[in-house]
Amino acid sequence: MRKVNQKGWFFVLPVLILVAFNALVPMMTVVNYSVQETFGNNQFFWHGLGWFQDILRSERFHAALGRQFLFTFLILVIEVPLGVIIALSMPRKGFWVPVCLVTMALPMLIPWNVVGAMWNIFTLPDIGLLGYFMNHVLGIDYNMTRSPFAAWVTIITMDVWHWTSLVVLLCYAGLVSIPDAYYQAAKIDGASNWAVFRYIQLPKMKQVLTIAVLLRFMDSFNVYTEPFVLTGGGPGNSTTLLSIDLVKIALGQFDLGPAAAMSLIYFAITLFVSWLFYTLMTRHDVK
Amino acid sequence: MQKRSIIPILYILFLMLPIYWLVAMSFKTTQEILGGFSLFPQTWTLASYKTIFTDPTWYWGYINSILYVTINTVISVTVALPAAYAFSRYRFLGDKQLFFWLLTNRMAPAAVFALPFFQLYSAMELFDTHIAVALAHCLFNIPLAVWILEGFMGGVPKELDETAFVDGYSFPRFFTQIFLPTIKAGVGVAAFFCFMFSWVELLLAKTLTAVYAKPIAATMTRTASSAGYELGLLAAAGTLTIIPGAIVIWFVRNYIAKGFALGRV
Amino acid sequence: MAKITLDKLRHSYMPDPRGASDYALKEINLDWQDGGAYALLGPSGCGKSTLLNIISGLLIPSEGRILFDGTDVTGLPPDRRNIAQVFQFPVIYDTMTVYDNLAFPLRNRGVDEGRVKARVEEIAAILEVTEMLGTRAANLSPDNKQKISMGRGLVRDDVNVIMFDEPLTVIDPHLKWKLRSKLKELHQKVKVTMIYVTHDQTEALTFADQVVVMQDGEVVQIGTPVDLFERPAHTFVGHFIGSPGMNVLPAEVKDGAAYFNGEHVALEGAIAPGSGRHEIGVRPEFVTLSATGLPATVRKVMDLGRHSVVEAMAGTTKINAVVEGAAPGQGEAVHLSFRPDQTRLYRDGWIASDKERAA
Numbered sequence: 001m002r003k004v005n006q007k008g009w010f011f012v013l014p015v016l017i018l019v020a021f022n023a024l025v026p027m028m029t030v031v032n033y034s035v036q037e038t039f040g041n042n043q044f045f046w047h048g049l050g051w052f053q054d055i056l057r058s059e060r061f062h063a064a065l066g067r068q069f070l071f072t073f074l075i076l077v078i079e080v081p082l083g084v085i086i087a088l089s090m091p092r093k094g095f096w097v098p099v100c101l102v103t104m105a106l107p108m109l110i111p112w113n114v115v116g117a118m119w120n121i122f123t124l125p126d127i128g129l130l131g132y133f134m135n136h137v138l139g140i141d142y143n144m145t146r147s148p149f150a151a152w153v154t155i156i157t158m159d160v161w162h163w164t165s166l167v168v169l170l171c172y173a174g175l176v177s178i179p180d181a182y183y184q185a186a187k188i189d190g191a192s193n194w195a196v197f198r199y200i201q202l203p204k205m206k207q208v209l210t211i212a213v214l215l216r217f218m219d220s221f222n223v224y225t226e227p228f229v230l231t232g233g234g235p236g237n238s239t240t241l242l243s244i245d246l247v248k249i250a251l252g253q254f255d256l257g258p259a260a261a262m263s264l265i266y267f268a269i270t271l272f273v274s275w276l277f278y279t280l281m282t283r284h285d286v287k
Numbered sequence: 288m289q290k291r292s293i294i295p296i297l298y299i300l301f302l303m304l305p306i307y308w309l310v311a312m313s314f315k316t317t318q319e320i321l322g323g324f325s326l327f328p329q330t331w332t333l334a335s336y337k338t339i340f341t342d343p344t345w346y347w348g349y350i351n352s353i354l355y356v357t358i359n360t361v362i363s364v365t366v367a368l369p370a371a372y373a374f375s376r377y378r379f380l381g382d383k384q385l386f387f388w389l390l391t392n393r394m395a396p397a398a399v400f401a402l403p404f405f406q407l408y409s410a411m412e413l414f415d416t417h418i419a420v421a422l423a424h425c426l427f428n429i430p431l432a433v434w435i436l437e438g439f440m441g442g443v444p445k446e447l448d449e450t451a452f453v454d455g456y457s458f459p460r461f462f463t464q465i466f467l468p469t470i471k472a473g474v475g476v477a478a479f480f481c482f483m484f485s486w487v488e489l490l491l492a493k494t495l496t497a498v499y500a501k502p503i504a505a506t507m508t509r510t511a512s513s514a515g516y517e518l519g520l521l522a523a524a525g526t527l528t529i530i531p532g533a534i535v536i537w538f539v540r541n542y543i544a545k546g547f548a549l550g551r552v
Numbered sequence: 553m554a555k556i557t558l559d560k561l562r563h564s565y566m567p568d569p570r571g572a573s574d575y576a577l578k579e580i581n582l583d584w585q586d587g588g589a590y591a592l593l594g595p596s597g598c599g600k601s602t603l604l605n606i607i608s609g610l611l612i613p614s615e616g617r618i619l620f621d622g623t624d625v626t627g628l629p630p631d632r633r634n635i636a637q638v639f640q641f642p643v644i645y646d647t648m649t650v651y652d653n654l655a656f657p658l659r660n661r662g663v664d665e666g667r668v669k670a671r672v673e674e675i676a677a678i679l680e681v682t683e684m685l686g687t688r689a690a691n692l693s694p695d696n697k698q699k700i701s702m703g704r705g706l707v708r709d710d711v712n713v714i715m716f717d718e719p720l721t722v723i724d725p726h727l728k729w730k731l732r733s734k735l736k737e738l739h740q741k742v743k744v745t746m747i748y749v750t751h752d753q754t755e756a757l758t759f760a761d762q763v764v765v766m767q768d769g770e771v772v773q774i775g776t777p778v779d780l781f782e783r784p785a786h787t788f789v790g791h792f793i794g795s796p797g798m799n800v801l802p803a804e805v806k807d808g809a810a811y812f813n814g815e816h817v818a819l820e821g822a823i824a825p826g827s828g829r830h831e832i833g834v835r836p837e838f839v840t841l842s843a844t845g846l847p848a849t850v851r852k853v854m855d856l857g858r859h860s861v862v863e864a865m866a867g868t869t870k871i872n873a874v875v876e877g878a879a880p881g882q883g884e885a886v887h888l889s890f891r892p893d894q895t896r897l898y899r900d901g902w903i904a905s906d907k908e909r910a911a
Contacts, residue, residue, distance in 0.1 A: 008379035014366040015389070015429055022426035023392050026403030086298050089291040098540040102533075103299050106306070109532025111487045111504040114525045121312055121522060122305040129308040132324045161302060168298075181639040184610050189704060190631035190660035199656075203647045218394045225489055243397075250402050259402070270394045 033260035051261035060245070061262065065269075068221065068242040074156055075163075075220040080213060082160070083167025088201065090172055101172075104165040116229025119158045144231060148238035155227045155239055162226065163216065170212040174205035210281045217277060221270055242266055306529065313522035320518050335523035348503035349527065351417065352486065355500065358421035360481040363428040364436075364474060371436035372462070376445065386437075389430040397490045400426070405494050415497045423491045428481040435480060439473025472542050479539045486532060504528055554621040554712040556584040556607065556745065561616035563602055569614065576602045577613070578769045584713070584747065589739045591760030592749045595792070599769040600749050604715050607747070609633050620712055631660075636705025636714045640721045642697035646690040650681060653689050654703050661708075675707045678741060679734075695727045702735075706742060713745040720755065735759060753793050757781075765789050781835075783907070787898050790833050796861060796872045799839065803830040803897065810897050813867050815846055818892040821906045828900040836861065838894035839873035841880065845889035846871075853879050864888060 034051055055061050090100055110118070125131040125143045134142035144151040178200060186196045224243040227233075233240035233248070240248070246266065250259035312320060313335055314328040339345040373379070374386055404423055405414070413419040447469065451461040467474065493505045507524045563577040572578055577599045584590055592600045605611040607618060609630035617626045625633050636657075645653050654672045663671075676682045679699050684692065689700060698719055705714045716735075720728045736759060739746050748759050756763050757777040765773045765780065765788075773785040784790035790798030804811045808823055810832055817832055841862070848864035848871060860879040864871050864886060871888060880886050897905040 004379070005377040006379045008373035008377035008382060011369040011373035011377075012385065015370040015433060016385070018362070018366060018422070018425045019389060019392060019429050022404075022423060023395070025407050026400045029403035029406060030400075086294055089294040091292065091295075100295055100299065102536055102540050103302060105536050106529070106533060107302055109483055109486065109529070109536060110525075111489055111502075111528050113489050113504050114507065114528050117507060117521060118305050118309045118525055121518060122308050127320060127324055129304065129326075136324070161305065164298075165302070179641065179643075181641060181643050184605075184608075184630070185637065185639060185643040185701070185704075187610065187630045188608060188635065188637050189657040191656070192660070195660065199645045199647060203645075222394075222397065224397065247401065256402070267395055271391060274394055 030260045030263050033256045034264055035257075037257055051257045052265065055258055055262050055265060061265075063237070064240055064242045064245040067238075067240065071155070071223070071241055072217060072220045075159055076213065076216060078156070078160055079164045079167050079216060080209070083164050083212065084171050084205070084209075086164070086168045087171035087175055087205075088197070090168070092176060101169065104168055107162050108165055112225035113229045115158065115162055116226045119154065119161075119226075119230050123154055145235060148235055151231050151235060151239045155230060158226060158230060159220065159223070163219070166215065167212045170208040171205050174208040175201060178204050206281075210278070213281065214274060214277055218270060218274060221273070309522050309529075310526050312518060313526045315519055315522075317517065317519050332519075335519040336527075338520055339523055339527065345503070345506060345524065348501055348506035351496070351500050352492075352502040352504070352528075353531065355417040355420040355424070355492070355502070356482055356485045358417060359424045359428060359485045360478050362421060363425055363432045363481045364478050367429055367432035367436055367477065368467075368474075369462075371433045371440055372466075374433065374437045375440040376448065386433075389433060392430050393427050395426075397488070401490055401494045404491060408495055414495060415499050415501075417500045419495045420492045420500060420502075421485075423495055424485045424488060427488075428484055431480055431484065432477040435477045436470070436473050439470045439476070443469055475539055476542050479535060479542075482535055483532065486528075554745070555586045556713060557619040557622070558582040558584075558603075558607075559617040559619060561603075561606065561613050561618070563599075563606060563611070563613045563615075575614075576769050577606075579616075580771055582764070582771060582774070584745060586745055587743045588745055589736075589759060589761045590745070590747045591756035591763045592747060592766060593751070593753060593756040593763055593792070594766035595751055598766045600766050601717060602769075603766070604637070604717055604747065604749050607713070608635050608637050608715055634708065634710050634712045636708065636711050638698070638701050638705060638714070638716045638719045640718045642694060642701050642722070644689040644692070644697050644700050646688075648689055649686055650676075650689050650692070650700055651685040653700050654685075654707050657704050657708055671707050671709070675703050678706070678738065679703050695723050695731055698723060698731065699734075702738075706738070706744075711744055713747060716746065716748045716750075718750050719748075720750075720752075732758060753795075757793070765792065767792075782894070783896070783903070784833065785903050787831060787833055787901050790835070794835060794837075796836055798833050798835045799871045800898070801832045801834075801866075801869050801871065803832040805830050805897070812846070813869075817890060817895060819895050819897055819905045820893050821908065823897055824899075824904045824906060826899060826904065830904070831898045831901075832895060833898050834890045834895045836872040836874045838891040839871060839888055840891070841873065841875060841886050842889040843887060845887040848886055848888050850880050850882055850884045850886055853882060855879070862886075 035049070091097055107115070120128075122128050123131045123142075123144060125135055131142060134140045141147070142150050144154045182200050183196065186200055191199070222243060223241060224247065227239055227241060228244050228247075231239045233244045243266075246259060246262055249255050249262065311326075311328055314331050314333070315325070316330055316332050316334065319325060319329055339349075374382060408414050408419045408423070413422075443466070447465065448461065451465050452458075456465065489502065489504050492502045496502065496505065503524060507521055507528075558580050561577060561580040561582075562575055564575045566574050569575055580603065592603065594600050602611065606613045609625070609628055609632075613626065617624055619625065620633065630637075645656060648656070651672055654675060655668045658668045658671060672685070673682070676685055679702070681696065681699055681703070684696065689697065692700065702714075702716075702719070705711060720731060723731060732755060735746075735748075748756065750756050757780075761776065762774060763777060763780055764771055765786075767786075767788045773780060773789045775783075775785075780789055780793050784793065784798060787798070787800050790800065801812045803817070805823060810817050810819055810823065810830065812832055819832075846866050848866040850862055850864050851870075852863040854861045854863070859874050859876050862873045862875050862879055864873065866888070873888060893907075896903055
């Protein structure tokens with residue numbers, strides 16, 4: 001049992017100050033903007049919940065939100081199973097383990113706009129490796145500046161490339177923590193590969209898988225830099241995800257009120273869905 | 288070799304292809320890049336790298352990035368250590384709520400904060416300094432560091448603390464001489480993650496800088512848009528941004544699996 | 553149920569073993585009788601777990617064969633050998649109930665549900681876990697978890713052998729005894745061959761009818777607990793079993809008689825011909841203090857309640873004696889005498905005196 005000791009507050013004080021400074025002040029600024037209207041010249045007027053109503057009724061917001069959910073849904077549906085499969089087929093010991101871990105972690109350590117730029121270069125129709133291969137070897141018309149479908153395939157592939165390793169490494173960490181005796185007992189009990197996965201590996205991975213799904217949800221729902229650098233939200237608005245749209249409104253059009261209201265709605269959705277995921281995935285532990 | 292090892296091999300191949308293309312392109316001449324498709328550089332050139340290492344706007348971008356990332360990592364881990372200790376050892380009023388609140392800060396879309404951050408740091412006259420970016424990145428790195436360290440500290444039996452206090456160690460001496468060495472793997476992993484997230488984040492870093500603290504990756508964006516298609520230069524700069532990550536990851540390779548489980552498996 | 557035969561078994565973890573030291577198991581020939589309760593006893597790293605994993609099929613031996621009732625099973629995987637194994641740490645399927653845990657090995661083999669239910673209930677009754685059948689296995693205490701992993705072995709009625717790999721390691725001391733007697737009781741009820749691996753002599757001697765003692769990848773002695781205690785075939789067994797272990801004194805052999813520090817020592821019988829490094833072995837229980845005999849000085853006395861262990865020095869050699877009643881004081885000069893029919897000669901570690909032949 002941990003000791004009750006209010007001295008704990010003293011220990012967390014520096015963290016509290018730094019994070020609160022970075023989180024609360026900007027948050028207050030955002031809240032402040034979200035209820036005001038301005039006509040420039042730094043003059044602000046009370047606008048109540050008007051911006052929130054506008055945003056929630058706006059077609060543009062609905063469309064961006066829809067695209068955002070589709071993106072995040074596809075990301076989770078592809079990356080989580082893929083990550084599990086790759087983790088299951090990785091070696092458990094030996095020379096190849098660090099090699100796998102290091103190479104797999106590499107994409108996560110590349111600055112996000114470099115990731116976007118890299119995929120841009122990679123997919124250029126005539127001089128990029130993938131673009132050339134698609135257009136000139138397979139004969140598929142592939143140009144993401146023209147085709148929304150190609151643009152979607154590319155941002156999804158890029159995110160899979162960038163982040164599947166996170167799921168892999170988390171699952172792998174869960175898998176290596178299973179003692180050999182479990183596999184041996186299962187062998188003796190005559191369990192099939194599927195039964196081993198279902199009753200030994202999956203339960204042991206559950207905790208890390210919860211973390212993986214949560215992180216992947218949060219990060220893909222908030223994604224900005226990579227798709228922005230890659231497609232700029234286009235062609236048209238086809239890949240304008242929520243945060244890309246938000247930045248367009250806030251910094252492009254400088255509509256601070258709507259942008260602030262949208263930020264808060266956005267944040268609330270992220271929090272709510274994260275909470276929902278967390279509650280659903282840990283529901284069984286309570287029993 | 289087992290049949291199933293084909294899966295990781297294919298996956299790693301998929302991961303390496305875009306990186307290969309970036310690196311290959313950085314050694315090509317501009318004419319070759321624009322002239323058509325070639326799998327390997329036909330005429331190897333270091334011209335792009337030479338430009339980066341001789342033009343101060345380029346190499347300072349590099350130095351700037353490393354500076355603020357380092358400052359951020361040091362701050363994050365230093366303040367997270369005592370906090371993580373408190374969360375793992377003490378109960379205090381509101382501890383659970385505080386822990387949860389810290390974690391929610393990872394959920395805030397960086398885009399939400401970009402503009403207020405700009406105003407906040409301008410008001411404090413910290414705009415375009417390394418410390419501004421380092422402080423801003425604390426928003427998501429401190430919660431992460433606290434979380435990871437708390438996980439590692441939870442694995443250290445409390446008897447260690449008690450024994451040390453019985454032996455007459457003062458708290459600071461116990462913490463630095465006994466406790467820290469015990470969880471040094473955790474400190475390494477936490478530092479790695481702080482480094483990683485500070486290194487890859489750009490939206491805030493770009494918003495908070497203009498000239499003097501501009502990160503390398505932001506300099507790249509300028510090239511891509513303004514100076515036309517200097518793809519070779521872009522590729523070389525991109526290649527250079529991969530190197531620090533690769534070096535850091537090599538150091539923590541033995542802890543990485545455990546680190547990704549945040550010490551909690 | 554089956555008789556298990558190990559035929560010229562050798563195993564090395566190295567791909568290309570050269571000398572004897574490269575082998576984790578040096579040639580082993582052994583028969584385990586059907587329905588026996590065996591213990592495999594030895595210090596850590598002696599190869600007992602390797603041997604166990606070879607019998608269960610988790611490991612394929614480098615050389616030699618394993619026969620179940622005369623049928624070669626060396627190449628068969630564990631699930632086709634019909635064996636069961638209980639591990640050092642309880643292995644249970646966390647997400648299942650106790651019932652499903654016990655049913656798991658049967659369901660994997662396609663047994664119909666009616667039969668599964670009957671068997672699970674029967675085994676649960678024997679193990680006294682009936683009232684836990686509906687609970688999630690993850691919530692059990694370690695000793696109950698260990699019972700469930702035993703149950704998964706017992707639930708199959710065609711099982712050839714159940715093997716226990718130091719199963720009491722994580723159990724609380726006061727429950728160890730309970731679980732151990734439960735095991736003994738189980739063996740009498742179900743009459744399956746059981747092999748119990750341990751480094752704890754008490755566990756081995758109380759559980760088994762036959763104890764196999766191993767050292768450095770070799771079987772040193774097989775026998776009943778009484779055999780092992782009274783007539784160790786190797787000085788190692790003498791050391792390892794008994795508390796304190798057997799006294800081993802450096803000896804010289806001249807004209808068929810044994811001498812220690814120049815004094816003649818009477819043995820149980822004739823010395824087998826041969827030469828090598830000789831030692832005299834006698835258990836502390838058979839060393840008495842007497843008026844005449846080997847002169848020695850008392851160095852330490854440990855009072856153990858009903859008797860005392862007297863540690864005496866004869867020259868530079870330490871000799872323990874178990875003394876009932878009043879013990880001498882520290883530093884006192886005493887004389888020790890050995891009971892001749894319990895005093896043996898060892899040559900290069902192995903017994904070299906013959907009980908059947910008079911000296």
